[in-house]
Amino acid sequence: MMGEFDAIRPYADAEVPAVLARLLADDAFLDILTQFRFPRLAGSLGWLLKPLIAYRLRREFRDVASVRTLQDKIEQYVDRTIEHATDGVTYSGVERLKPGSAYLFLANHRDIVMDPAFVNYAVYHAGLPTPRIAIGDNLLQKPFVSDLMRLNKSFIVHRSLSGRREKLAAYQLLSAYINHSIRQDGESIWIAQAEGRAKDGDDRTDSAILKMFHMSRKDEAFAEVIASLKLTPVSISYEYDPCDQAKARELFVRASSGRYDKAPGEDDKSIALGITGYKGRVHVHFGEPLSRGLDDSKQLAAEMDRQILAGYRLFPVHYLAYAMWSGRDPELQVPDATQLFPAEELAAAQAQWQQRLATCPAEQQPYLVLQYANPVRNQYRVKAGLPL
The missing domain is CATH 3.40.1130 (Glycerol-3-phosphate (1)-acyltransferase)
Structure with missing residues (x-):
């Protein structure tokens, strides 16, 4: 690999074993792995779990000598x-x-x-x-x-x-x-x-x-x-x-x-x-x-x-959000979610959406709606050949 890209490029196959060894000896990395794998025990038993995880990973990855094998x-x-x-x-x-x-x-x-x-x-x-x-x-x-x-x-x-x-x-x-x-x-x-x-x-x-x-x-x-x-x-x-x-x-x-x-x-x-x-x-x-x-x-x-x-790909939740969005676009013919999705799928989406709205403070809700409504507006404007 050309030297000019060394500061930014991914590691080459020849570098993989050394970098893996460095990673599996890195305390901060092993900490995160331990917390991810054993969230309840990491605090009290981290000192015991960390070397065990490092040992297991060293064994599992000892033959890895290329990026492809690692992936x-x-x-x-x-x-x-x-x-x-x-x-x-x-x-x-x-x-x-x-x-x-x-x-x-x-x-x-x-x-x-x-x-x-x-x-x-x-x-x-x-x-x-x-x-x-x-x-x-x-x-x-x-x-x-x-x-x-x-x-x-x-x-x-x-x-x-x-x-x-x-x-x-x-x-x-x-x-x-x-x-x-x-x-x-x-x-x-x-x-x-x-x-x-x-x-x-x-x-x-x-x-x-x-x-x-x-x-x-x-x-x-x-x-x-x-x-x-x-x-x-x-x-x-x-x-x-x-x-x-x-x-x-x-x-x-x-x-x-x-x-x-x-x-x-x-x-x-x-x-x-x-x-x-x-x-x-x-x-x-x-x-x-x-x-x-x-x-x-x-x-x-x-x-x-x-x-x-x-x-x-627009999912039911996107149409549900668009229907309650104050920024709806009067130029667009956007169908109602009931016309597009089976009742069962829509009911599951409504339950999930209501739960998300309920856990969001009232003053922040318009910004939650916006995230799910914008893709509908954008896609229907593209379909209608209108400028974004």
């Missing part, structure tokens, strides 16, 4: 987590992806860890190589998190730089790495359509990210660069968002005070809740890889939005 081993744990926290994952459009081709997956962004995990799940179960995953350095505060993510094909996006020159250099490097990964290494890439999660359920593509793809190949036409990367829109739909209450609270605080300051450890809590919290059904849709170029980032962002929003 095969981890897959059973991922599948188990997914089975516990969802009512099933479905996917569509995966037949558009050709073996031996590398794609640049651009996806809507709702959950820090699970968005790429579900894309990986779909691609892995379709028998295709999993993509390399873009992850912000703001989430890598502990060394073991960085090791863990880079072992699992993640590369680092430097977001916490403040100087303009440093930012520019970081984007230039990122652009070069993404182009190198797809064109030279033949490895797909997953990246979110915007920095930060869409906390209000309004998924939009940030054209600055699309411009970044072109930065390292400025002397070539924008449309040609994008076409060469096989840019593919991906829509990830969660029936229920485990972090919806926290997002509603943040939106409310921001709207009423003009700012929101994260508490220490808040990202860690979001990550844990996002992984283990109940999501209902999840659907991942792969759109058409762009073969014809669009001449600028604004046009391209509009096309990405069109495909991502059209490919989003």
Whole structure:
């Protein structure tokens, strides 16, 4: 691997054994594993459980000498987590992806860890190589998190730089790495359509990210660069968002005070809740890889939005939220949930939705509704050919 990408790239096969050994000797990592595996006993018996867990994992992973073998081993744990926290994952459009081709997956962004995990799940179960995953350095505060993510094909996006020159250099490097990964290494890439999660359920593509793809190949036409990367829109739909209450609270605080300051450890809590919290059904849709170029980032962002929003799967809860939303769109013909879903499915959704509303403080409820209603508005505007 070229040295210029060493600061951001995922670990290569040759590095796997050493990084695994480092991880399994990391106290903070073993602490989290112990709490995750034995939440009730971790406090009083952690001193005893930690070395046992480390010993078991060292035995289980001692023959792992490549990223692929590691992913095969981890897959059973991922599948188990997914089975516990969802009512099933479905996917569509995966037949558009050709073996031996590398794609640049651009996806809507709702959950820090699970968005790429579900894309990986779909691609892995379709028998295709999993993509390399873009992850912000703001989430890598502990060394073991960085090791863990880079072992699992993640590369680092430097977001916490403040100087303009440093930012520019970081984007230039990122652009070069993404182009190198797809064109030279033949490895797909997953990246979110915007920095930060869409906390209000309004998924939009940030054209600055699309411009970044072109930065390292400025002397070539924008449309040609994008076409060469096989840019593919991906829509990830969660029936229920485990972090919806926290997002509603943040939106409310921001709207009423003009700012929101994260508490220490808040990202860690979001990550844990996002992984283990109940999501209902999840659907991942792969759109058409762009073969014809669009001449600028604004046009391209509009096309990405069109495909991502059209490919989003709307569940009963989305229609229930839309029906009670004060921001309903008078131009749109949105059918009632009773016209679209069987009575039993709808009754289950109504019970779950009422429960979510009941546990949300009254002043924050409009922001909970907004998260589930926005995808309906957006999809029906796209279907009607109306501007977003």
